[in-house]
Amino acid sequence: MTKPLAGLFKARQKEAARPALYARGMRLCGEHLAVQGAGTTPPQARLTQAIGALAASLDSPAADHFDALLQVGERALEAGGDSGLGLALGVAETSARIRERSKGAWRLRGLALDGLGRGDEALECYERYVTLLPNGEAAPEVARRMDTLRRRRACLDAAVALFPEAGSALRDLLGQPHATTAAVSPRFAAYVRARVAEHGLGDPGVRRLLELYGTYRRLVERAGMPDPLLGGGTPIGVGGLRGLVAGRTVCLVANAGDVAGSTLGAEIDRYDLVVRCDAFRVRAEGTGERTDLHAVSLRGDTPWEGPAWTRPAGVRLVFGDPAAAWRRATRERLVPGAQDHVGDASLRRPLGDPALLGEDGWGTATTTAFTVLRLLDFLDASPRLDLIGFTLPGRLRPREAEWVMDRATHVDDSKMRIALR
Template identity: 75%
Template sequence: MTNPLAGMLKARQKEAARPALYARGMRVCGEYLAARDDRAAPPDVRLTRAVGVLAAALGAPSADPFDALLQVGERALEAGGEDGPALALGIAETATELRQRSIGAWRLRGLALDRLGRDAEALECYGRRLALQQGGDTAEAVARRIGTLRRRRECLEEAAALFPGSGPALRGLTARNTGTAAEEFAAEVRARVAEHGMGDPAVRRLLDLYGTYRRLVERSALCDPLLGGSVPIGVGGLRALVAGRTVCLVSNAAEVAGSTLGAEIDGYDLVVRCDAFRLSAEGTGRRTGLHAVSLRGDTPWEGPPWSQPAGIRLVFGDPAGAWRRATRERLVAGAQDQVGDASLRRPLSDPALLGEGAASRSGAGAGTAFTVLRLLDFLDVSPRLDLIGFDKPGRLRPAEAEWVMDRATHVDAGKMRIALR
């Protein structure tokens, strides 16, 4: 007979453990921040801010700090470096203990392990995530990544079977860090070439497997290289599409989501949104004519896919190699009609466009919203250019907010609108 008190006791024990788990998460954050040497590298502002938001949420009795915890992990992945992924993993381990059925927590844990080169553990986490999430573009991207990791393992296993004498060493690389495994795989290839010569069929197959393995370490395979027919668009094409159309740039602030401005926002000819956003018909509106994102961190190609439907997607980032790889791996087939080409990847620092140097204007580089706003203002072909939800301090960096207010023609506090035309 089932004891009705058993479930209640278990739930209470789990609830009592929550403060200790959140405290562990904050301790991991504190250790990361304390270990940073600001003289060697400046602090990541977005990550530091996310830690502050988490601390504030933990201090509010009515708040649920789980989303803030995940945000710290996301920002840690963006920060990259040697210790960013380790911080993200510590946060993810806490998150999966707090909520074992959280898709976001298992996603973060898989990405962190993947970034750290722990393929076998990453595969397990990605599998847990797929089991919780059925279908969708994001699930397809995860399945593609799982396929990539499995194919890397298959390359090592087949290579081990080619030369039984060195098989155990190659087979053991499947449990090693990816960076170490790649180096030792290369050493094994050099040894077999020296031993058997390039004429040996097994050596030629080994070289083929090594080449495939290295390509899969550098990037995931693409299921649709043509991205579902997405068309590149340059500066001239963007100007032609924007010409004569009313434009609004919508903030991701909670006040906008909780407003009743949705119908009014959707009434603009072109609705512009930035970075990660959520839609609600009543508050934010449903339409996205242009979606702008900025690449951040040392390995921006490892972020979540850009699966939100949009007419145009602009990706801002430097250097060119990281930009190319990120657009290759994070764009989703069919999620956009047009994609900004290389002429639009850094409009504020490109002498062919504005060339004003975003870094000198706003310290660590301009935010996404300000970058796309300056681009649209520079094109100067829209009869109406409004910002919605950027009227509060902190939505833009101080220098950016000053630029906006210097050029504002009208401010409507009731509708959170700043008009530049």
């Protein structure tokens, strides 16, 4: 044990001897605030709070300065824009110099470079991040970006190889260390137009070039899917969902501490179909262990940027509007093999869809729990439909709770159960 501990102490001493790097990180934060101000949007406000936490940590020997610095980088990524991404990159570079083997620093650096359009550099950072992981397996969102960047570069290399002499200018640009997507894309488009004009659309090389260009443009617009079939997951519509729940007892479990702290787990797992919502935690004794249906609602202006849905589920329903945001979020956040079935577009907004329930007045802020409950009640295929953990006020919105209690057939406060069948 002596040598590992000695190595740890040396690493800490080496880090403690680098106050200039933390000062550099603080200076980057100050420069950002001087130009941008505190900001009024939630991401900007969280960034300002993170900068304040970093400043406070530097005056506290017991605080984790490094973690506070990385948090600034993460919040800068959320703030976005050239300024936010530039700050995130500066923080990541500083963090990597403080701890050369920090997984968080290399991941942050890759994400910042990726956002700035410096794909080749981002891929190098992602690969360094993966080598530092114990199992060598990147998080799904990073794996998706790595696959996308590799495929984009492959398209460019193959396109240049089709007409080697004419592609020298584009090849030179690709060889520059800081080439960005913003610089490469128009040059690639000009290269394609020139080859079409020179050889005509009937030329096999031109046809292949157009195919490569189309693939490249799609991969620039949206991340690729390493497994478009989602590990064999089957899309289902309204009829398919009804068939899956028909004749089965169903319970909807709240994401609440009193449920997790209860002893209802075995009773919950006795239902034929256990439904959970959004970001949930499982404690076998209190919440049960199974998740047969997971429902999640997309929130915010960029819902595709949320964490991937990695928890295993029999059925995953994603509620969201507009359609374009729903499509992008499902492409980028669904994980192959994490679900057997996934709801298709016919189930993305069941309350407001005139082809389904089409009920007015619920609005876009309806809780996920009520949305999936109302959908299951509408399908009218389950002999038993219970809610666990929703007996206390505040678990549902007032109008939602009123709807539930108007239709409740039995309420058991001792087991936090409301029965609708």
